[in-house]
Amino acid sequence: VRTDRPVFDVRAVELMDFRTPQPADGLSFGYVLPLGSHEALVEYTEFSPRTLTADGYESAVRQYADEVLRLGEARIVATETGVIPMTDAPMPRQVGASVFRIGAAGGATRPASGYTFAGVQRQTRAVASALRQGRRPAPPVPHSARSRAMDAVLLRALDSGRVDGPALFCRLFARVPTGRLLRFLDGRTRLYEDLSIGLRTPAGPMLRSAVELPWLPRRPFD
Numbered sequence: 581v582r583t584d585r586p587v588f589d590v591r592a593v594e595l596m597d598f599r600t601p602q603p604a605d606g607l608s609f610g611y612v613l614p615l616g617s618h619e620a621l622v623e624y625t626e627f628s629p630r631t632l633t634a635d636g637y638e639s640a641v642r643q644y645a646d647e648v649l650r651l652g653e654a655r656i657v658a659t660e661t662g663v664i665p666m667t668d669a670p671m672p673r674q675v676g677a678s679v680f681r682i683g684a685a686g687g688a689t690r691p692a693s694g695y696t697f698a699g700v701q702r703q704t705r706a707v708a709s710a711l712r713q714g715r716r717p718a719p720p721v722p723h724s725a726r727s728r729a730m731d732a733v734l735l736r737a738l739d740s741g742r743v744d745g746p747a748l749f750c751r752l753f754a755r756v757p758t759g760r761l762l763r764f765l766d767g768r769t770r771l772y773e774d775l776s777i778g779l780r781t782p783a784g785p786m787l788r789s790a791v792e793l794p795w796l797p798r799r800p801f802d
């Protein structure tokens with residue numbers, strides 16, 4: 581959007597702004613990435629079991645811009661929408677003798693955050709290195725087993741409604757140093773850091789979700 585008034589602070593981004601109305605099933609938040617004092621990327625995201633209609637997303641992002649951010653007169657310069665698979669299902673990374681998948685299709689998406697860029701970069705570096713050395717360029721699973729296990733627990737806790745998503749994320753952002761939390765979302769934290777973050781989540785619902793995970797039926801991602 582481009583606004584009439586200088587409403588954006590170029591030194592600050594808004595990540596996971598939970599002032600959006602919360603859906604009955606799932607959670608929602610806004611993002612603001614300023615490009616200048618009059619221009620920013622404004623994003624509305626919903627973690628939901630089903631996608632909304634195009635009109636549903638459009639009115640949600642407008643409501644966020646008008647009622648939460650109070651941007652005033654603003655021109656929409658460009659729009660885009662997309663869907664991120666937030667799942668702990670294994671994704672096939674080889675689908676033919678010489679056909680390999682990377683990126684969102686190849687399991688690079690961090691299940692509980694939707695972040696993918698860091699995983700894609702790890703996969704492409706590994707593929708380039710394998711090609712240089714004349715090896716089979718199979719892309720790796722770009723997130724550690726520990727990250728994936730923690731994400732599976734969080735997804736289950738959110739999906740079962742046992743934890744309040746906005747409250748949990750706000751608590752993490754309030755209590756965990758920002759740098760550490762951002763590295764965690766990228767899957768670059770050490771074991772002691774993961775444990776310290778885990779301790780800041782509601783213990784009972786997370787433990788219950790962890791215990792039931794091995795018994796849940798699995799189906800391949802399609």
Ligand SMILES: Cc1cc2nc3c(=O)[nH]c(=O)nc-3n(C[C@H](O)[C@H](O)[C@H](O)COP(=O)(O)OP(=O)(O)OC[C@H]3O[C@@H](n4cnc5c(N)ncnc54)[C@H](O)[C@@H]3O)c2cc1C
Nearest residue numbers: 623661662663664682683684685688694695696697698700
């Ligand atoms: C609104 C939104 C915001 C996001 N923000 C972030 C973020 O801040 N940080 C982050 O890390 N990630 C973010 N993501 C996740 C994002 O999806 C990935 O980071 C990135 O786009 C993944 O790139 P990709 O190349 O793997 O997949 P895509 O960008 O989805 O590209 C796949 C391409 O393949 C094409 N395609 C699909 N099937 C076929 C076919 N059979 N034949 C030919 N072409 C085909 C598609 O049309 C598409 O162009 C965001 C996603 C969305 C939707």
